Amino acid sequence: MNKLIKKKIKMKKLFSLLWLLCVCLTMYAQATKLTVDCQNPGWLSNKITYGDQMTVKDLTVTGYINDTDIKFLCALIRDRALSGGRLNLENTHIVGSISILDDCMSNGWNCLNGDGHLASLYLPKSLKKISSAIGNISVDSLYFSPQKIHAVSSESFYGGDNKKYLKHLFLGENIDSIPKYSFIDCENLTSIHLGKKMHYIGEAAFYASTNLKHLNWNEFTSSLDYIGPKAFLNTQWKPDTILIGDKIENFDVSSFKYKDGCHVFLGKKVQQISNASQWWSSGIQNIFLHSKSIVPPHISIRYDELHYFTAYIPHGSLNAYKSDDHWGKMNLIEDITHVDSIRIFPTNIVLGHLGETASLSAKVYPEDASIKEVEWMSTKNDVCIITSKGTITATGYGECSVIAKSKDGGLQAICRVAVKESRPLTAITLDIHSLQLEKGEQRQLKAILTPENPDDSNVIWSRSNDNIEVSNTGIVKAKNEGKVWVYAKSTDGAIGDSCKVEVITHVKGLHIEPASLTFKKLGDSFKLRAVLDPANATDTTITWSCATTDVCNVLEDGTVTAVGEGLAVILAYSNDGHYPSTCIVKVDTSTDINIQTIDYPKETQIYNIEGKQLTKLQKGVNIVRIRKGQVRKVIIR
The missing domain is CATH 3.80.10 (Leucine-rich repeat, LRR (right-handed beta-alpha superhelix))
Incomplete structure (x- = not known):
């Protein structure tokens, strides 16, 4: 009894433990x-x-x-x-x-x-x-x-x-727009990510957001067409470089709080530089301003603030900037954008006769390179010469190179020039003009060009129907039985040649039925049957002949006629493949009698052709008179 109670207690503890485990898992x-x-x-x-x-x-x-x-x-x-x-x-x-x-x-x-x-x-x-x-x-x-x-x-x-x-x-x-004063004094704003289509940031949009440190400026500056005064002034966003997009026409220097030594690159359309706040220059000694305009943009900045700027200006514009009342008070440096590569167009030219001309062009990169001029030269003046404007003239047959060299840096680009005597294609001749192929069989056709190595050596291959395939190199492959024309033509189709192709089934063998034939009577005839292998062969023409014409003769359709006694051989040839077969012909008009097996009755009388009575059959003609007056002619060979 005690054991049973203890067992129940253990079971209750086990169930309680399982229930607790399920609750925890849940x-x-x-x-x-x-x-x-x-x-x-x-x-x-x-x-x-x-x-x-x-x-x-x-x-x-x-x-x-x-x-x-x-x-x-x-x-x-x-x-x-x-x-x-x-x-x-x-x-x-x-x-x-x-x-x-x-x-x-x-x-x-x-x-x-x-x-x-x-x-x-x-x-x-x-x-x-x-x-x-x-x-x-x-x-x-x-x-x-x-x-x-x-x-x-x-x-x-x-x-x-x-x-x-x-x-x-x-x-x-x-x-795409942040209106003015939109995020002014957002003191805890640390970073902002603007979309690539942003085109308008208004006045003081982020002014005095004093903890702003991170801005994806370079991702949207190309689409921006306006940035207002003090937009990012009094923030902690102070990059080393600021790009002003090519759509902005009016740039206010107070839009940013600058890092000392910051480089500001003005866009191509900037026409005016202004200043709406005096606090932009606090704590800086120098700003590097890069202008792309040959004509100095208008400046409305106080004279006492111009000393902060070192201006990099386009090559060749120094006098124009020096003569400007505001720009002239800056430290001006002509900014040369050096050539880093050069390309020539086209890169290959073929001239067909002496005196022929062609034009080349060369382009230096980057596109805003300060010095864009190039120099031209030919490696062989006895093949072609070139002018300073890139026009080449053929002076002799041969090959040479024309070189375009940038004045800035001496970088080179090359055009290969070949002057070749004109060799127009005058004829295309195929090596085969008639061809028979079996299904699946292929053959290479060769197109012979006149003259050799013409200016245009391309041959265009085609066919009149789908019984064959023809590759672009002239390989013909048979597909279906029938006739088809293969054409080889020049690129313009004016010159060409053709080959007639017949897709056939060849004869593989021949036999005559019957293989032997016996005539018993002169003048009798029999039509022999020529059996071709395979039965569906394309060419079924058979040629019949017999050398022993005094025994029999044979017609074109295989009909044999007995004309005299003896043995003869009928010969048949297939036109396709010339396969032979024979038939043995025997012409025998005599009665076939075995001398030793004739049972002569007692009354039988035997005579030779002269009428002399014989005691037995002899070779030759025998006249046999049998009882009841019956007479027979017996020939023994």
């Missing part, structure tokens, strides 16, 4: 990363189990959500593990109400209100309107790539002083 099995597709606005909370709500730290929502769902997300950010995590709403649509349009996050409606913190937040791409979308939630990295919104500011995300929560901002390609 707790640890809750998701920390989750993607939820919500197709029924207002039901997002029902799509996430309570356990997942407690543990999820990386949440992606797709589909359709409304204000109820957004409030649920705010609760997760504030009270659950999503605090400090990642929330991705990029592929959601926000469903509005009677008074609020769809895809709007504006002034408290459908906004992420309340306290909390996120490491990263992705706002919906489908938004059509945005204002104070995030409330009091601090976000380390904010991503916004709308499809229909083209301009944003700090107030798009935070209202009033809450812009202090902006730290890292990533804006998509469709946002």
Whole structure:
């Protein structure tokens, strides 16, 4: 009894342990990363189990959500593990109400209100309107790539002083404008990533964002056509080099806070350089300004600030810049862009007769190289000469090189020139003009050109139908029985030759039926049958003959006629392959009697041809009279 009780206690302990293990596994099995597709606005909370709500730290929502769902997300950010995590709403649509349009996050409606913190937040791409979308939630990295919104500011995300929560901002390609004062005094904004289509940054757009250190300027400067005064003034973004895009016409030096020794490269369209604030030059000793314009851009900077600049100007423009009232007070250096490569066009030329001319061109790189001039020379003036403008003239037959050499650096490019006596093609002759092939058989046709090595030696091969294939080198391959023409022509089709090809089945053998024949009567005839192998051979022509014409003769169709006694041989030849076969013909009009086997009756009388009575049959003609008056002629050989 005690043993039974102890056993039950052990079983209860075992079940309790298993239950505890299941509970622990269930707790640890809750998701920390989750993607939820919500197709029924207002039901997002029902799509996430309570356990997942407690543990999820990386949440992606797709589909359709409304204000109820957004409030649920705010609760997760504030009270659950999503605090400090990642929330991705990029592929959601926000469903509005009677008074609020769809895809709007504006002034408290459908906004992420309340306290909390996120490491990263992705706002919906489908938004059509945005204002104070995030409330009091601090976000380390904010991503916004709308499809229909083209301009944003700090107030798009935070209202009033809450812009202090902006730290890292990533804006998509469709946002192409940052209005003036948009992110002014965003004290904690550290980095911003703008799209490659950005074309407008307004006045003081990021002014006094004192912690701004990182900006992807070089990724969008080529599309930028305006940057306002003080746009990045009083920030910590101070690159070594600033590129001013080729679309900007007016450049304000106060747009940036410069690093001492910074190089500023002006775009091709810059026509005016101005200064809207005196604070841009604080703490600097020298700025290197690079201008691409031969004509000095207009400057409206105070004279006492011009000494900060060392200006690099295009080659050959020094006098124009020195004569300018403002540029003349800078340290001016002619900026030579050296040639780093040269190309010649074309690289090969063939001239056909003496005196013929052709034009060459040469181009140096980079395209804005300061010295673009090139020098020309021919390695053999007795083959061709060249002018300073790149025109060559054939002076003799042969080959040579024409060299284009850059004056800056002496870099060379070469064109190969050949002067050849004109040799037009006058005839194409095929080595075979008639050809028979079996199915699958192939043969090489050779096209003989006149003259040899003409200027254009290309031969175009073709056929009249698909019974054969012909390659571009003249190899003919038989496919189907029939006749076809193969053509070899010049490139322009004016000159050519042809070959008639017949695809056939060759004779492989011949025999005569019957192989032997006996005639018993002169004048009798019999038609022999010639059997070809294979039966479907193309050429069925048979030639018949007989050398012993005094015994029999044979017609063209194989009919044999006996004309005299004796033996003869009928010979048949196939026209294709000349295969022979014979038939042995015997003409014998006598009665075939074996002397030793004739049973003569007692009354039988035998006579020779002269009428002399014989006692037995002899060789030759015998007249035999039998009983009842019967007479027979017997010939013994």
